[in-house]
Amino acid sequence: MIEYLAENMWQVWAIIAIVCLILELSSGDFFIICFSIGAVFAVISEVCGLSIYWQIFIFAIFSLLSVLFVRPVALRYLHKNDPNKPSNADALLGRTGKVTEPISAGQSGYVQIDGDMWKAVSQQSIAVGETVRVIGRESTIITVEML
Numbered sequence: 001m002i003e004y005l006a007e008n009m010w011q012v013w014a015i016i017a018i019v020c021l022i023l024e025l026s027s028g029d030f031f032i033i034c035f036s037i038g039a040v041f042a043v044i045s046e047v048c049g050l051s052i053y054w055q056i057f058i059f060a061i062f063s064l065l066s067v068l069f070v071r072p073v074a075l076r077y078l079h080k081n082d083p084n085k086p087s088n089a090d091a092l093l094g095r096t097g098k099v100t101e102p103i104s105a106g107q108s109g110y111v112q113i114d115g116d117m118w119k120a121v122s123q124q125s126i127a128v129g130e131t132v133r134v135i136g137r138e139s140t141i142i143t144v145e146m147l
Helices: 002-007 009-027 032-047 052-079 088-092
Strands: 096-101 108-113 116-121 131-138 141-146
Touching: 002 009, 009 032, 009 052, 032 052, 088 131, 096 116, 108 131, 108 141
Parallel strands: 116 141
Antiparallel strands: 096 108, 096 131, 108 116, 131 141
16 A cells, blocks of 8 residues: 555645645645645656655655745735624624515514624514624624614
């Protein structure tokens, strides 16, 4: 088995590159993808016939260069480096949706926002089909008002 891997090291590097790409999908911070880039260059070095020591060195160098040069560019253009960018439920504030289950004053009902159903409360009664705006949230319950 070890002899097979030593003779076909490009497959090992390719698997490392693919696994790193899959892991990057779960994180989204453009750090793990740098190792995938290093592994791609290690595949190229193996195809060129370089020894395992050179492959590891090339993997390390290109991974480091990717962290230093590719990651900041990717973060700047894809994440816009906005530290105040709301995420998850905070991104709902100010959004509009349709009431799918009536909301009685002080009671809860349901509102659909972009295909997702949210439990909602309001200070006023709101009928089914009305358009509402999200003005607050407590955990997974949003507070809405009629437009």
